[in-house]
Amino acid sequence: MRYLIVGGGIAGTTAAEELRKIDPNGSIVLISEEQNRLYSRVLLPHYINGKVERERCFLKKESWYEQQKIEAHFGVTVSKLDVKNHFVATSDGREHEYDKLLIATGGEVKTHDEDCRGISYLRTLDDADHLLQLLGESPSSVGIVGAGFIAIEYINIFADRGLKAELFTRTGRFFSRSLDQDSSDLIKERVERDGIVVSNNPPRLQEYAIVGIGMGVAPDLSWIKEAGVETRAGILANDFLETNVPNVYTAGDVAEYFDLFAKRHLIVGNWMNAMTQGRIVAKTMAGERTRFELVSSYATNVRGMEIIFVGDTDREKAERIIRRGSKGEGGITQLFVRAGRVVGATLVNRNSERAEVTKLIREKIDL
Amino acid sequence: MKLRIKVDPDLCIGAASCVTIAPETFQLNDENKAVVFDHGTEPTPRTYERVIEVSEDEKENILLGAQSCPTLAIFIYDEDGNQLFPEL
Numbered sequence: 001m002r003y004l005i006v007g008g009g010i011a012g013t014t015a016a017e018e019l020r021k022i023d024p025n026g027s028i029v030l031i032s033e034e035q036n037r038l039y040s041r042v043l044l045p046h047y048i049n050g051k052v053e054r055e056r057c058f059l060k061k062e063s064w065y066e067q068q069k070i071e072a073h074f075g076v077t078v079s080k081l082d083v084k085n086h087f088v089a090t091s092d093g094r095e096h097e098y099d100k101l102l103i104a105t106g107g108e109v110k111t112h113d114e115d116c117r118g119i120s121y122l123r124t125l126d127d128a129d130h131l132l133q134l135l136g137e138s139p140s141s142v143g144i145v146g147a148g149f150i151a152i153e154y155i156n157i158f159a160d161r162g163l164k165a166e167l168f169t170r171t172g173r174f175f176s177r178s179l180d181q182d183s184s185d186l187i188k189e190r191v192e193r194d195g196i197v198v199s200n201n202p203p204r205l206q207e208y209a210i211v212g213i214g215m216g217v218a219p220d221l222s223w224i225k226e227a228g229v230e231t232r233a234g235i236l237a238n239d240f241l242e243t244n245v246p247n248v249y250t251a252g253d254v255a256e257y258f259d260l261f262a263k264r265h266l267i268v269g270n271w272m273n274a275m276t277q278g279r280i281v282a283k284t285m286a287g288e289r290t291r292f293e294l295v296s297s298y299a300t301n302v303r304g305m306e307i308i309f310v311g312d313t314d315r316e317k318a319e320r321i322i323r324r325g326s327k328g329e330g331g332i333t334q335l336f337v338r339a340g341r342v343v344g345a346t347l348v349n350r351n352s353e354r355a356e357v358t359k360l361i362r363e364k365i366d367l
Numbered sequence: 368m369k370l371r372i373k374v375d376p377d378l379c380i381g382a383a384s385c386v387t388i389a390p391e392t393f394q395l396n397d398e399n400k401a402v403v404f405d406h407g408t409e410p411t412p413r414t415y416e417r418v419i420e421v422s423e424d425e426k427e428n429i430l431l432g433a434q435s436c437p438t439l440a441i442f443i444y445d446e447d448g449n450q451l452f453p454e455l
Binding site: 046 | 377378380381382383384387394395397398399435437438439454
């Protein structure tokens with residue numbers, strides 16, 4: 001069997017590792033846009049604040065790929081997929097045939113129109129190195145664009161260094177797709193205590209020595225669409241992570257898969273989801289057809305305050321939102337309800353409810 | 368066999384992937400950090416480090432839980448004190 005995996009992040013690499021466990025002799029080719037072997041993006045903030053050394057970010061040794069008989073091509077992108085003749089063409093002028101293809105290409109960071117030297121992103125190890133360089137130049141003023149997970153990382157990085165950042169958010173709300181105004185206000189009040197100024201004016205990027213951009217990610221679907229693989233915001237897949245094209249599968253941040261708890265297609269951009277999908281899709285690719293069933297969650301901490309997302313946290317898709325706690329109590333939980341069941345939750349400074357709400361979602365308990 | 372399992376709370380961010388894979392061994396505390404359980408029970412006091420008796424299958428699953436941590440906050444040692452994960 002010839003397995004071809006496009007994407008060398010945690011989804012693609014976990015799939016390769018799992019395929020090797022199931023099929024000791026199959027051919028496994030891994031194509032990665034990254035120049036680097038697998039590292040943890042989640043560790044980048046720890047690397048930037050000096051908690052871990054750069055080398056500790058890597059999750060696999062250089063020799064691992066060869067030991068596992070995984071033929072890895074780094075720094076290579078796909079230019080064309082031919083699903084009829086079962087091959088992909090790559091930027092280094094090669095063609096790779098496959099019996100089973102996994103697309104796990106992740107998301108591309110959305111870039112700001114303006115380009116100046118101090119602009120910083122926080123997606124790759126190179127981005128982290130660049131930010132460390134900028135921070136080493138004793139910046140006098142710093143800004144942040146966005147109000148999601150990456151913006152939170154910039155808030156912590158700047159505040160740790162005593163830098164008073166100005167944060168620009170178009171919506172005026174943190175995590176505007178998920179949080180209500182009061183939950184957002186809790187975060188805002190917390191960061192303002194550390195001197196962060198939250199503004200919904202258009203940003204003036206040139207005024208800052210560093211501007212951290214956290215405007216989200218979106219996948220590059222160009223060659224995937226051209227090949228006839230069905231897409232929306234991501235690659236459409238069923239609950240087995242199979243696409244509309246036979247022998248083509250998807251996993252990780254690029255997958256818009258049918259979620260068995262939310263009962264709708266979701267794109268979930270977190271570590272736990274990507275890793276688990278990589279493991280599950282490998283089983284299916286190797287012939288043990290396996291459903292993907294996971295209530296995934298993601299947590300971040302802003303200046304000591306925990307923010308936790310569990311399951312489907314799109315406010316607009318909820319039929320009803322049950323709220324526990326209040327601004328006055330210092331913490332708010334939102335439970336998102338559809339068809340009489342909790343499908344997702346956000347917890348701001350109410351960590352102790354995490355296990356309970358995860359159970360409500362996982363066990364599909366009727367309210 | 369016995370394993371010594373240690374969570375570094377300074378590195379743990381509460382991603383909970385260990386809890387998903389090995390819930391008998393890892394659970395989150397109120398600070399949203401993983402603590403070490405002994406086969407689903409929580410010997411007092413709650414602690415980030417514990418030595419527990421495990422079977423070969425349990426050891427493999429605990430290692431998988433440790434490997435799943437995106438911040439490599441979980442350290443596993445064998446009875447002789449050799450670090451099994453992260454590999455040195």
